[in-house]
Amino acid sequence: MNSLLQQLTEAVGISGEEKEIRRLIRDLIQEHVDEWRVDSLGNLIALKKGTGESDLQVMVDAHIDEVGLMVTDIDSDGTLRFAKVGGIDDRALLGKVVQVGPNKIIGVIGGRPVHLSTAEERDTVVKHRDMRIDIGAKKKDDAAAKINVGDRAAFVTQYEELGETALGKAFDNRAACAVLIELLRGDRYPFDLTAVFTVQEEVGLRGARVAGYAVQPDIALVLECTPAYDLPKKEDVSSNVMLGHGPAVYVMDSRTIQHPRFVAHIMQVAAAHNIPYQIRQPGGGGTNAGAIQPAHGGVPVASIAIPGRYPHTPNMIINLTDYANLLKLADTVLRSLQRNLFEPESIL
């Protein structure tokens, strides 16, 4: 059992309220870094000094927040109305168990039972604003004694390993956090490596925007978890990425055109070290690279990711060999970085 993945995915950290996951990560890394601090948004920024062979300043990002819910009101019957924090499909919510607020009050997102639904109702998607979290309270005052409006609610999922795959919540992006923690635990790099465990990615890359400004790196590598939808299809179309086919390399998404030389370098390194990789299908989605790239005069960025099925639901599945290969690829790429790969060209 990978205890790092277990601890990280079972911890709670909804966008904007990441204290629990941040403290856990701080405890896991503090003996392996030279300095750490928490900035005004809650980003955990840790410096692992280099051996002094290179003056490159390298930033590696992994966001620590997960999608979830926020209590917006308490009804007279003691049930909780809620808003979504980050992108969640309403269809993934009914019948799911959640933990609400700092005291982790257990509740369930209730719905009308199948016995009492009409055929028409069963064919339509219930909107999240018509759902309630039921914490077993009898009336408003009972619920208000335990819950405050503004409290976050997170899914409750126990980490499991099923052979080569693992099941859990929030592999997006705790699997990448685990990789970054392992990188910090490893040998020093030739350069100073600044690890940024960023907040509020799921609501618009907000933590990374200020972290990129503060760190002002020469280059930045973003570690992510990207959606796999690789079940059998009839048509001749590609999956975004497939489980078990190695880490995914981003070329373009809706937020970033990744630095072409950096992307090409990652693929060359992977090929030279026999690390399997796949190109993430260009198109929608986005990573913190989009927020880091425009800082100061611009930062060369690339993003590599572990494929994960069913992201932004209570139950995700990843492949543990992909996880090991993402760690290997990230480490090998970092150790291969040379300034001339990214140096802005000087012409006159």
Added chain:
Amino acid sequence: MIDLIRKLVELYGPSGFEDQVRAFIQAEIAPYADEMRVDALGNLIALKKGDGTGKRVLVSAHTDEIGVMITHVTEKGFLRFTNIGGVFAANLLGGRVQFADGRQGVIYGDKFEDRSKLHPLNKYYIDVGATSKEDCPVRVGDAAGFYRPLLVMGDRLAAKSMDDRIGCVVGIEALKRLTASPHDVYFVFSVQEEVGLRGAAAAANGLHPDVSIALDVTGSGDTPECHPMAISLGQGTAIKVKDGGMIAHAGLVRLMRQRAEAANIPHQMEVLEGGTTDAYAMQVAGPGSISGCISIPCRYIHSASEMVDINDVEACIRLLGEILTHPIDL
């Protein structure tokens, strides 16, 4: 100037892959710039030094064009794609694309059940003459731009990527003609405008200009049954007052208008209801800057036949020259 326009518009340069355009402009302006460098995103930044009495001015024209990126190669060697920037399906059927290595392909779409309706983008494909996935020379992640040679019809010119190579032409010509200025002028030939003004944002975050001016195309309201807009081809340079992203600095707008009037440069005031330019990103980058835009009126934007009038282009060059050679006191 037609020759310069022809070379620029026919180059390959979808957002993120502007190297060929940048290399061409580098060579073109090298004799005229005091300093030149390429930043991390690929922006070409050329400094023309002032006499020390003026402002720090950033002039931006974007080098990138809209295009497509390959997302899937079918078993039979056809290419599915996603958009880079604002690609409209109506412009695709029978069109042609070019890849970085010069290879071309034609675009067609799946069978139309109802010819009055357009397909979504994922039902179009590119045929590069391959017969199978194995012999297809293109792979997932490759980018392509649209292709069509320049058409000259008297004063009217049509081509793909007038947006914004014609702005690059205005910047290049203004730099060539700029002999002395009070201002330190940074000519930025920016990248990734079509996907969200990303190059100009990074450049302005690094350069901290006092004043920023974008050079870009704007729409026109002089074609049949079009959206009403008080801009016509051939009526002069367009001074932007407002667009979908920004309100231009009122003082800079006034100054542009005064300079145009004083030098008898034909001009029109522009209010663009949708879309925006690098000027928006530069206005809010870092601590902010005084920002405005000199626009080249253009028909059929984001098609492979974007049309401008050469007299408007000349008016834009002259107006930029008047602004840069006089004090900017706001």
